[in-house]
Amino acid sequence: MALQLFLNGLVTGLLLALPALALTLVFGILRFANFAVGALLTLGAYAAYTANVVLGLPLPIAAAFAAGTVALASLIADALVFERLRTRGSITLLVASMGVSLVVENICRFIFGNAARSFDLAVARPMRWNGLRINHEQLITAGVVIIALVLLHLLITASPLGRAMRAVADNASLAAVRGVERRTIARITFALTGALIGLAGVLAGLDRAIDPLMGWNYQIPIFAAAILGGLGSPIGAVAGALLIGVAEEMSALVLPVSFRQIVSFGVILLLLLFRANGLFGAKAIRK
Amino acid sequence: MISYLVTVVILVSIAALVGLALNLQWGLAGLVNFGVAGFVALGAYTLAISAPHVGWLAGMVLAAAVCAGLSMLLSLLTIRLEENYLAIVTIGFAEIVRILLLNLGELTGGALGIADIPRPFAGVTPAGWGDAVILAFALGLVVIVFAFSEALVRSPFGRALRAVRDDATAAAALGKPVLALRVRAFAIGGAIMGLAGALHAFFLTYIDPSQFTPIITAYAFMAVIAGGRGSNLGLVLGAGSIMLILEATRFLKDVIPGVDGVQLSALRLGMIGVGIVLLLILRPEGLVSEPKRRFADFFPPESEKA
Numbered sequence: 001m002a003l004q005l006f007l008n009g010l011v012t013g014l015l016l017a018l019p020a021l022a023l024t025l026v027f028g029i030l031r032f033a034n035f036a037v038g039a040l041l042t043l044g045a046y047a048a049y050t051a052n053v054v055l056g057l058p059l060p061i062a063a064a065f066a067a068g069t070v071a072l073a074s075l076i077a078d079a080l081v082f083e084r085l086r087t088r089g090s091i092t093l094l095v096a097s098m099g100v101s102l103v104v105e106n107i108c109r110f111i112f113g114n115a116a117r118s119f120d121l122a123v124a125r126p127m128r129w130n131g132l133r134i135n136h137e138q139l140i141t142a143g144v145v146i147i148a149l150v151l152l153h154l155l156i157t158a159s160p161l162g163r164a165m166r167a168v169a170d171n172a173s174l175a176a177v178r179g180v181e182r183r184t185i186a187r188i189t190f191a192l193t194g195a196l197i198g199l200a201g202v203l204a205g206l207d208r209a210i211d212p213l214m215g216w217n218y219q220i221p222i223f224a225a226a227i228l229g230g231l232g233s234p235i236g237a238v239a240g241a242l243l244i245g246v247a248e249e250m251s252a253l254v255l256p257v258s259f260r261q262i263v264s265f266g267v268i269l270l271l272l273l274f275r276a277n278g279l280f281g282a283k284a285i286r287k
Numbered sequence: 288m289i290s291y292l293v294t295v296v297i298l299v300s301i302a303a304l305v306g307l308a309l310n311l312q313w314g315l316a317g318l319v320n321f322g323v324a325g326f327v328a329l330g331a332y333t334l335a336i337s338a339p340h341v342g343w344l345a346g347m348v349l350a351a352a353v354c355a356g357l358s359m360l361l362s363l364l365t366i367r368l369e370e371n372y373l374a375i376v377t378i379g380f381a382e383i384v385r386i387l388l389l390n391l392g393e394l395t396g397g398a399l400g401i402a403d404i405p406r407p408f409a410g411v412t413p414a415g416w417g418d419a420v421i422l423a424f425a426l427g428l429v430v431i432v433f434a435f436s437e438a439l440v441r442s443p444f445g446r447a448l449r450a451v452r453d454d455a456t457a458a459a460a461l462g463k464p465v466l467a468l469r470v471r472a473f474a475i476g477g478a479i480m481g482l483a484g485a486l487h488a489f490f491l492t493y494i495d496p497s498q499f500t501p502i503i504t505a506y507a508f509m510a511v512i513a514g515g516r517g518s519n520l521g522l523v524l525g526a527g528s529i530m531l532i533l534e535a536t537r538f539l540k541d542v543i544p545g546v547d548g549v550q551l552s553a554l555r556l557g558m559i560g561v562g563i564v565l566l567l568i569l570r571p572e573g574l575v576s577e578p579k580r581r582f583a584d585f586f587p588p589e590s591e592k593a
Contacts, residue, residue, distance in 0.1 A: 033371040035321075035378075084568050091319050091370050095508055096567050098321065102505055102560030109553035212553075216501075220382055223375045231371065258390045265379040272364050272372065 004132055005249045011138045013225075013245020014145040015207065017238045018200035019218065020225035021152070022193035024237040028169035029182075029189050030082060032093035033231065037197060037222055038215030039104035044070045044201020045210045046108050053120050062119075063144075063202040067195040073104065074194030075187060083186070109212040116209035137206040144203060148196065149238060156234060165189060169232065217261075221248065224264035228271055243267075293418045295534050297490050300425035301483050302526040305503065306510035307436050307519060308479035313508075314516035314577070315445060316472035317452035318362065319374045323507045325381030326354050326477050328499035330484025332388060335401040335494055343407045343489070350485045351478040358477025362470050381501065388496040400495025404488050421490055428486060429523075432479055436519045439475070448472050449517070505559050506530075512566045515573025524574055529562075 019037050026034050047069035051062035077100050085092050126135035156162035167175040168185045176182060204214060225244045229236020244264055251263045305323060312318045320326075330350040338346030361380055365373040388395045395401065406412075412420045439445050450458040451465050459465045488494050506529065514525025536555050539546075546554070566573070 027371075033375060035374075081564050081568070088567075088571070091313075091317065091374075092567060092571075094319060094321075094371065094374050095512070096564050098505065098508065099560040099563030099567070102563070103557050106553040106557035106560065110550050110557065113547075113549050220379050223379070227372070227375065231369075256390070259386065261386055262383055265383050268376060268379055269364060272368065272376070 002250070002253060005252055006246060007132060007134065008138070009246030009249030010242060011141050011245070012249055013242035014142055015200060015203050016218065016221050016225050016245055017145055017241035018148060018196045018203075019222045020229070020237040020241045021149075021234055022196045022200075023222060023226045024229065024232055024234055025165075025169075025189055025193050027226070028232045028234075029165070029172075029186050030086065030093065032090040032097065033223065033226075035094065035097040035219075036077065036101040036104060038217075038219035039101040039108075040070050040073060040194065040197045040215070041201040041204060041218055042108055042210075042212060042215035043073055043104050044198035045205035045214060046112055046201075047198065048202040048205060049112075049117055049119065049210055053117070056120075059119060059121065059202075063199060066202050067198040070198030070201065071191040071194035074190040074197070077104075078187065078190040082190075083183075105212055105215070112212070114212060116211045118209055119205055121206070140206065141203045144199065148199060152196075152234075161188065220261060221245075221264045224268045227268055290418055293422050295530065296422060297425045297486075298534075299527050299530045300429045301487050301490070302506055302510060302530050303429050303523050304432055304483035304486065305480055305507045306514065306522045306526040307432055308476040308483065309507045310511050310514070310516065310519060310522045311436060311439070311479070312473055312476035314511055314518070314522075315440065315452065316448045316469055316476075317370075318366070318469060318473050318476075319370055320377045320473070320476065321374050321504060322361075322377030322379075322381035322384075323480060323504040324499045324501050325377075325384035326358065326480035327484040327487065327503055328381075328384050328388060328496070329357065330354050330481030331488040331494050331499070332395055332401070332484075333481065334485040334488045335404045336394065338405055338488075343405055343409075347482060347485045350481040352481075354481030354484070355474040355478035359470055359474040362473035366466060366469050366473075378501075381504070385496055385499065388499075396495070398495060398497075400493060400498075402493045404492045404494070406489050406492060425486055425490070428482065432482065433519060433523065440517075440519065444468070444471075502556060502559075505556075505563070506533075509559050509563050509566075511573075512563060512571075513573055515575045515577060517577030518573065518575045521573050521575030529559075533559075 019041055023034060023037050026032075044066040048059070048062040048066035051057045051065040052059055057065070081096050081100055082093060085096050124136045126133045127139075128134075154162075156165065164175070164180045164185055165188070167178070167180050168182050172182045175185075200218075201215070204218065208214065221244050222241075225241035226237050228240030228243060229238070244267060247267060248260050248263050251260055255263070305327060308326075309320060309323060312320050330353070333350040333353045334343075334346045337349050341349070357380075361376055362373065365376045389397055391397075406417065406421060407424055408420055409417075447458065447463050447468055450461070451463060451468050455465050487498070491498070506526075510526040510529055511522060512525075513529060514521035514523070533555060536551070536558070539551060539554075543551075
């Protein structure tokens with residue numbers, strides 16, 4: 001039982017890893033926590049639903065379509081909103097991202113209504129191994145996320161683009177002096193993180209019903225994961241996501257299932273009390 | 288029609304109270320609170336649970352006190368950290384409140400909520416005057432809170448808060464207790480949100496968790512941004528005009544063909560989002576900008592005193 005929950009927790013954590021990583025990467029460059037992450041995740045699920053169910057395309061192509069759609073939406077939000085408010089401090093950007101989140105969520109609601117939807121996917125019998133149940137959706141999620149994480153890790157640590165991203169996050173003015181343009185890097189970061197969130201939306205849609213508020217359910221765990229790892233730290237976000245996923249699922253051993261979401265919030269509070277910089281030490285104390 | 292107008296005025300009053308509270312926290316002290324809906328819900332439920340036992344007035348005091356206490360705790364936890372953390376913790380707080388309200392059935396009635404909440408002066412209200420009494424009560428509450436907020440803005444406390452908001456390091460260097468000021472501002476704002484929740488409960492006499500969605504938070508931000516951060520007068524105007532626009536759009540359904548109820552509500556909520564973003568970009572100072580207060584406003588020259 002406990003081992004089964006642990007396994008489920010790892011898969012949940014992998015799913016959270018993509019948006020948590022997106023949140024932390026954008027934070028690194030623009031210094032604000034983008035509250036639109038949840039709504040963009042919903043958009044990704046609906047984009048994939050449109051490609052998969054309405055247009056009848058296979059799910060992998062639908063996932064690519066979703067990643068592209070959310071990347072485009074992120075770029076638009078950046079061009080229309082975030083870039084214009086860049087000089088006005090992180091609180092203004094936070095509030096603006098709440099506005100963006102309302103707009104995105106309600107575009108989905110306007111087009112698709114409040115009814116729950118799901119992908120066109122054959123139901124398969126879960127696999128059993130030593131008493132553990134693993135269903136196909138979990139395997140797909142784990143595989144896709146692990147591949148995405150490895151690629152992203154290579155991109156960040158071993159490519160000129162990744163080096164430029166890290167340079168801008170570390171010190172934008174110094175990077176500019178060396179000829180790394182912040183604007184271009186910010187655009188690329190938004191497109192990249194948008195694709196990650198879109199992909200996560202598809203995976204979330206495999207796991208649960210698609211409705212306009214689905215992203216909202218991931219919002220708190222995503223933030224908890226990013227804070228746990230230290231806002232701005234990519235490796236931290238992944239580790240944080242795994243810990244939050246496992247903690248949420250394992251909590252079923254001691255708490256009623258309906259209280260699951262409280263776990264993430266509890267983790268945030270404990271962390272802020274005892275180790276405000278997160279496990280991987282980003283600077284959080286303000287001057 | 289009359290009762291509809293009464294409803295609109297009371298909704299504006301509730302929005303104005305919530306807005307005044309957020310204006311104090313965010314506009315005056317620079318502390319962003321994304322959990323507004325949670326505090327309003329907490330106020331409403333505290334009142335609904337306690338009022339039948341201790342009376343409406345003590346219930347209101349209790350609602351304000353509970354919200355103030357929790358605001359204080361949350362702000363103490365996060366106030367040393369970057370702004371982003373307070374925002375995240377408050378949004379988490381609102382979510383937790385919602386989950387607890389839904390799941391602590393014995394206390395809160397779960398999804399069914401609590402009915403038959405006693406209104407103020409219910410015993411001495413002549414039959415048929417219920418709406419008039421609650422209307423007067425709501426307006427009275429807004430006037431009192433407005434006067435209180437204005438007094439606060441002009442007081443030394445308000446001046447210190449603005450100083451902390453504009454440059455915390457300089458304020459600290461001048462010996463202002465930055466942390467204590469921020470915690471107090473956040474707690475007072477929380478207390479006012481509790482009162483707004485109490486008014487909400489009095490008016491509807493029936494509350495359930497579905498009434499307290501994050502939309503309340505979005506309205507409040509829209510009101511503060513539209514009215515002008517730091518300006519109480521602008522806030523009341525902002526809250527009023529937004530609620531009127533929102534109420535007016537209810538009738539759009541009769542005008543635009545082929546739009547169903549869900550689509551209309553999506554349109555209205557999306558509009559709020561667009562409004563927040565547009566106002567932030569185009570008119571960050573709002574309808575009524577925060578008055579520039581000079582030294583002489585606080586300490587008139589000797590010649591004028593005579």
